[in-house]
Amino acid sequence: MHYVICGNGIAGSTAAQTIRDNDPDGEITIISDEKYPLYSRIRLIDYLGDDVSLDELILKDEAWYKDNNIECIMGDKAVGLDAEKKVVKTESGKEMTYDKLLLATGSSCFVPPIKGADKSGVYTLRTIENADEIKGHCGGAACDLVVIGGGVLGLEVGNALRRKGHEVTVVEAFSRLLPRQTDPRASLILKRQMGLMGFKFHINSMTEEILGDSLVEGVRLADGTEIPCRMVIISAGVRSELDLAQQAGLNTARGVIVDEYLNSSDPNIYCAGDSVEFNGIIYGIWPASEEQGRIAGLNMVGEETSYTGTTVANTLKVAGIDLAAIGDIDPEAMKEAMIHENPSEGLYRKIVLEENRIIGAVLIGNIKGWWKIKKAIDIKSDISFMREFISKMDEA
Ligand SMILES: Cc1cc2nc3c(=O)[nH]c(=O)nc-3n(C[C@H](O)[C@H](O)[C@H](O)COP(=O)(O)OP(=O)(O)OC[C@H]3O[C@@H](n4cnc5c(N)ncnc54)[C@H](O)[C@@H]3O)c2cc1C
Incomplete structure (x- = not known):
């Protein structure tokens, strides 16, 4: 039996571990377009703030894959999926057939169509490479920065950089901070507390343009306000990675549609993590991806197990709040x-x-x-x- 897993995040690697625990002899191949083994995306904020080293981010080192007899192809992307022939192709030209396939391709940052979003000095944060780029901006010198998006990730990123001396302004299009985690009263308390820490806010404000020639020089809001800055971080949500699923003709909406066994519309293709849409919900959180990875792995080895959903819980990891x-x-x-x-x-x-x-x-x-x-x-x-x-x- 050959199990192929596209994506080596928490969903993909948990599935691999579960398969190995239940099928000691099966062949397991993970294809990952990142060059690092499994690391904590959650702790990227701490890495950005220089609170943890690169080594401390790694959750499963390369020895773990070897010890578990799991082939992990790193730095290569799965670019082709033929569900009829059960073949996956990678960017470097590798081709492999599978018996059971897991799509655990996660999500990527959504960049709204803002004029100037392609300028140098505009970043998103999803990977170690993204964090390194942000850390290296202006040679690491502190500067004025605008975070577009006042959700959990935007505020945590802003805080990590504020602690390093950056002047942080947050622009939120919605009528309150953390629109998915607060109501209006809670948001006001949060805004007051973060204001005392030095954050500036423009709430209910649309970003119209990122200003500057090739380098960022500021941000203009829809009401005409201009905020001078030398760096912009866009934190406007994520979108599921659906390329392979769509190529294979699987049922997709915002994510890959799965049943309670995390099986897609193809009986040999499972899906877990941020790219899954289960009962209309894309969870987009670590515990749900981990649990889905475990359950998909069990079902792939024939241990029929149902997923019933995950209770979403978020804490804001900003010291003092x-x-x-x-x-x-x-x-x-x-x-x-x-x-x-x-x-x-x-x-x-x-x-x-x-x-x-x-x-x-x-x-x-x-x-x-x-x-x-x-x-x-x-x-x-x-x-x-x-x-x-x-x-x-x-x-x-
Ligand atoms: C900075 C940050 C902080 C976060 N903080 C929290 C938090 O505090 N709590 C929480 O619950 N969640 C948090 N999250 C969300 C959490 O990290 C995700 O929900 C989780 O990582 C999703 O896991 P996943 O395995 O589904 O996808 P991912 O972690 O996105 O992994 C998918 C992997 O597949 C790779 N890939 C994609 N397409 C291909 C392809 N075609 N071929 C090969 N490889 C491919 C991707 O590059 C990636 O490495 C945070 C996310 C970020 C970015």
Whole structure:
């Protein structure tokens, strides 16, 4: 049996590990267009901030692949997929047949069609190479920088660079920061706290143009405001990598459509991670990719296992600010919610309820026990228990 895996992120490498654990003799080949073995994308922010070294990012070194008898072709891209012949082709001209194929190609950064986005000094952050380019900008000297996108990643990147002396302005098109993790009240508290740290914000602002000849000199917003800067980081979300799936004629929408076994519309092709669309959801988070990699691997070796979804939980990793968002945070305030707040102390806690169950929460200021709330969501806990828990949290 030959298992071929396209993509060596957490989804692909977890699938490889699961296959090896359950099929000691199968041949496993991973094709990765990156030149590094599995590393922590999450910790790229720490790498950008010089808080960890390149070595510390690596999660599975090359010896791991060897020890597990997994061939990992690095620095080569899968560019062709013929699902009828069951053949994958790579950019360097390699061709291989598979019995079972996993597409774990993840996603790439979305760059909106902003005039001037191709200028030197405009970056996105997805890979070690991207982080190295940002670190090397202007010879590593601190400068004025604009982050386009006030989501979790944009704020974390901005903070890593602010700590290195850069002056950071965040431009967010939506009416609040962290639109997917906060409601309007939580966002105001966050904005105030980050303002005190030195961030400048333009909320509800569209970026019209990145200014300069070939090098970035500033950003012009739709209302005419010009923000001088020498670097721009675009953090406007990600898009699933669908090239191979589309070539093979698989069912795709925003991601590759899969069933509960993470099987695509072709019985021999599975999909896991950021490129998957399951029940209309693209999770785009590490734990979901890891879990999907594990379940896809099990199904590829014939151990029928269902994926039922992942509860989305995000924490903002900005020192001095504690923020956690879990599940459905109901930003439009359409559902029942228990809210405790003390804006002057930067405290906000909202638990969203539906049919006597907790379905989501936003916590700012004190996020102690956030994972207990996540667990309560996962096990569909009764709210009477949580009401007691929350009142005790407030006494703490
Ligand atoms: C800076 C940053 C911080 C993040 N922080 C968090 C966080 O705090 N918490 C969280 O849950 N999530 C976080 N994420 C998201 C998380 O990293 C992703 O959800 C996760 O890495 C997805 O894993 P994956 O294996 O599906 O895809 P990826 O990690 O994208 O891996 C896919 C791999 O496949 C390769 N590839 C693509 N096409 C091909 C091809 N045709 N041939 C060969 N190789 C190919 C890609 O280059 C890549 O190496 C963060 C992401 C970034 C960029």
